[in-house]
Amino acid sequence: MLTAIDMERFNAALAPSAAALESMNAKISVRDFDFFYGSAKVLHGITLDIPDRQVTALIGPSGCGKSTFIRSINRMNDIIPNARAKGTISIDGRAIYSSDTDVVSLRRRVGMVFQKSNPFPKSIYDNIAYGLRIGGMRNRRELNNVVERSLIRAALWDEVKDRLNESAFALSGGQQQRLCIARALAVDPEVLLMDEPASALDPIATTKIEELIWDLKVNYTIVIVTHNMQQAARVSDRTAFFMLGRLVEYADTKTIFMNPKEKMTEDYVTGRFG
C-alpha cells in the first residue's frame, strides 16, 4: 500500500513543481520573445526553458508559430526579408540575437533537420564531409572517422557502409532523412532542431527516426516540431503547446497528454478543436 508520502512523490512525478522546473538544467532559455514578419506579429512573448539533453516537442495547429519559433533558435529566420525578433533567446546563457553572435558558428552548434530531406546532389560520403571540409578539415583519415561516426549515430552506417560513393539520391526517403541527420551531427552540434522530421516518411522509417531521437538525446538537446500528436507523446520529455503565436502550456509530456491544465490544450490533444 502506498503511504501518504509516496503519494506526494507520485503526484510530483505527474506534475513537477515550480521548484523542480527551476532546478532543471536549461540549455536554451527564451524570455519574452516576440517575432515579426514585417508588421505582422507572429510570436507573442514566448518564455520557456528547454532542458539539456532532453527532447522537447512543439505542438499546435498550423500557423500557430511553432515553426517560426524553432527556426528562431538557430536564427534561420534571419534570411527572410523584414523579419524581426524582440526579446531574448540564450543558449548556455549567451544571447544568440546579440550583435556579437557569429551566426555561422551558431548554426554549427544548433543543427537543423527539415520535413523534406534535402541531401546535396553528391555522394553519401560527400554529403557528410561537406560541412567538415568547409570547416577546414582536410585529413582523409580524420574525415573518414567523422563520416563513419556520424552515420553510426544516425543509425545509417550498416545500410550504406558499402556504397558511400553512391549518390545520396539513390537512398530511400527514410534513409535520406537519416543522412541529413548524420550531416547535421557531423559538425558536432549541441542542439538539434527537427521540423517535422518524419512527416513525409512511412511508418517503418518513422519508427527508425523516433528510435534515433531516443538514442540521440543522450548527447544532444533536441527540439522537435510535429503534427503527429502520438509522436510527440512517444518521443518527447516535455511538450509545449502553441496557439495563435502564444505559448499556451508547457509541461512534462505526460502531464500534457494525461492531465493538461489548460482547456485549450485539452481540446487540442483530444482532437476537439475547432
Added chain:
Amino acid sequence: MQRHFDRDIEDLKDLLLRMGAMVEDAITQSIRALLERDTPLAEEVIGNDSRIDQMELEIDRLTLELIAKMQPAAVDLRFVAAIMKITPELERIADLAQDVCERVIELNREPPLKPMVAIPHLAQDAQTMVRQALDAFVRGDATLARQVIKQDDVVDQQTEQSFRELLTYMLEDPRNISRAIRLTFIGKYFERMADGATNICEMVVYLVEGKMIKHTPVTQNP
C-alpha cells in the same frame, strides 16, 4: 466539434450504465430475498449474474478497441481508464449480491434466527452508495463522489455493529452459530459492496480532476 470518438464514449457510458442498473437490481433483489426469505428470488439473482459477466466482457472489448483505434489523450484517456477500473468493480459487486443470495438460500433451510437490526441498515446504505457512485460517474460529479467515499466509514461501523449483534446470539446458544456465521458473511458482503462503491468514486475523482486519491486518508482529500 462533435467527434466520432464522442459517440463511442457515449455508447460506452450507456453500456456501463446498463450494467450498473443490472447490478443495482441484483443488490435490491438480494436484500429483498434476505428480508422476505425468498429462495426463488435468490435463485433468480444467481441465475442473472452471467448476464452481468457478459456485459463486463463486452465493455472490456469496446474499451480496448477504442484505445487501439483512437489512442485517447487527456480527459478521454482518463475516461477510458475510469471505465476499465469501474467495470470490474461493478462485476465484483454483482458477485457479492450473488454471494448474499447463496447464503440466503442456506439460511432459508432453517428457521429464522431473530429479527435482524443492523444488517438491513447496512444493506440499504451499501446499496445507496453504489447508486450514488454511479450517479457521480454519469454526472462527472467529484463532490458527490467524495461524499460517498466518506460514507464508507459509516458502513464499516455498521458492519462492526452487526457482527457484535450476531456474536451475542452465538454466545446465547451454540445452535445459532451456523446461521449467525452466515449472516456475518452477509454483513461482510454488503460492506465489500460499499468498498466497491468507494473505489468507483475514487476513479470519478480521477476522471474529473486528474487526481489519484486512492490510498490516501479521507482527511487529505478535501
